[in-house]
Amino acid sequence: MGHGKLKKFLENESFGCLLQPHMEEVVDLQADGLVLKDHPMKGHWNERMFAKPQPIVLELGCGRGEYTIDLALRNPECNYIGVDIKGARLWKGAKYATVNQLPNVAFLRTRVEFIEAFFAPGEIAEIWLTFSDPQLKSENSRLTSPRFLTRYRSFLQPGGLVHLKTDSRFLHEYTKAVCQVNGLPVLAATTDLYATPPESLFADGSMPADRVAALYEVRTYYERLFMEQGYKITYLCTRIDRSEPYLWPGDAFDADYWKSTEGPRRTYCLSEG
Numbered sequence: 001m002g003h004g005k006l007k008k009f010l011e012n013e014s015f016g017c018l019l020q021p022h023m024e025e026v027v028d029l030q031a032d033g034l035v036l037k038d039h040p041m042k043g044h045w046n047e048r049m050f051a052k053p054q055p056i057v058l059e060l061g062c063g064r065g066e067y068t069i070d071l072a073l074r075n076p077e078c079n080y081i082g083v084d085i086k087g088a089r090l091w092k093g094a095k096y097a098t099v100n101q102l103p104n105v106a107f108l109r110t111r112v113e114f115i116e117a118f119f120a121p122g123e124i125a126e127i128w129l130t131f132s133d134p135q136l137k138s139e140n141s142r143l144t145s146p147r148f149l150t151r152y153r154s155f156l157q158p159g160g161l162v163h164l165k166t167d168s169r170f171l172h173e174y175t176k177a178v179c180q181v182n183g184l185p186v187l188a189a190t191t192d193l194y195a196t197p198p199e200s201l202f203a204d205g206s207m208p209a210d211r212v213a214a215l216y217e218v219r220t221y222y223e224r225l226f227m228e229q230g231y232k233i234t235y236l237c238t239r240i241d242r243s244e245p246y247l248w249p250g251d252a253f254d255a256d257y258w259k260s261t262e263g264p265r266r267t268y269c270l271s272e273g
Contacts, residue, residue: 008091009088009091011091012094015094015095015098016098017094017102017105017107018094018106018108019041019049019108019109020109026038026110026118027114036116037117039117039118041118042117042120042123043120045081046079049079049106050103050104054078055078056080056123056124057080057126057127057128058080058128059080059082059128060083060128061083061084061112061130062082062084062090062130063084063086063089063131063221063222064092064093065089065092066093066220066221067130067218068080068107069082069096069097070214070218071214072097072104072105073102074210074218075211076104078125079104079106080106081106081108082105084109085110085111085112086109087109115155116155122157124152124155124156124157126156126161126163127152129144129164129166130166131165131167131220131223132164132171134166134168134170134171134174134262139248142171142174144162144164144171144174146178146247150246153240156240158241159241160239161238162238162239163236164234164236165215166234167223167227167232167234167265169258169261169262170258170259172191173258175236176189176236177252178248178249180252181248181249182242182246184238184240184241185239186237186238187202187207187237187238187239190234191232191234193215193216194227194232194233198212198216207237222267225266
């Protein structure tokens with residue numbers, strides 16, 4: 001392990017806004033298969049982590065935390081939690097939140113597969129999925145698959161929004177197919193966000209103008225990197241309210257075709273200045 005990474009891991013231990021549970025805190029290691037245990041923070045984020053109780057917005061796969069931080073600065077009336085498994089990445093967001101004493105920002109280091117262990121029914125108002133791995137070979141691992149929607153439903157408030165912002169047309173079209181077969185409303189969708197006029201994205205006015213503006217103005221490290229390589233940024237917003245089990249898209253999604261449209265990505269060498 002590099003010196004710089006080790007230093008970040010050590011400093012992460014000092015950040016009050018960063019929760020880093022050990023696996024045995026959320027997984028029954030004696031059980032056969034994956035059996036989750038409730039973490040003590042479950043149902044208590046507003047009272048134990050934030051300055052005051054407010055609607056909680058979750059970003060899954062937050063990386064360096066720039067999206068979580070920027071949204072929190074723009075919307076002080078909400079509390080934000082960024083989730084990622086990479087501690088060295090989370091360090092940057094947690095460091096910024098700590099140095100700048102942001103009262104409505106927290107970070108959680110865990111696998112998304114364990115997410116139900118941390119949040120109680122109705123505890124989360126909104127979910128953001130920003131530049132998630134499209135998981136071309138593993139449908140079960142896609143963060144908009146029925147398996148993950150079932151997890152989100154366990155803690156997302158009725159009517160809560162799920163946002164997907166991605167450079168992957170494959171993941172965008174897969175998510176549209178999941179919405180279609182399950183009768184989930186697509187409130188907004190575009191395959192080229194920056195060529196889409198902001199006023200036309202939520203034509204029904206269901207999203208305030210300042211929130212729509214953030215879609216265009218807040219860009220993650222990977223978003224800028226992929227745009228530099230010529231990839232278009234897609235966006236989709238849905239509600240996942242459904243009492244029945246979620247259906248898999250099956251033939252509604254042509255995986256082979258959309259996989260063929262995915263080009264190679266470079267994931268480094270962008271100046272972060």
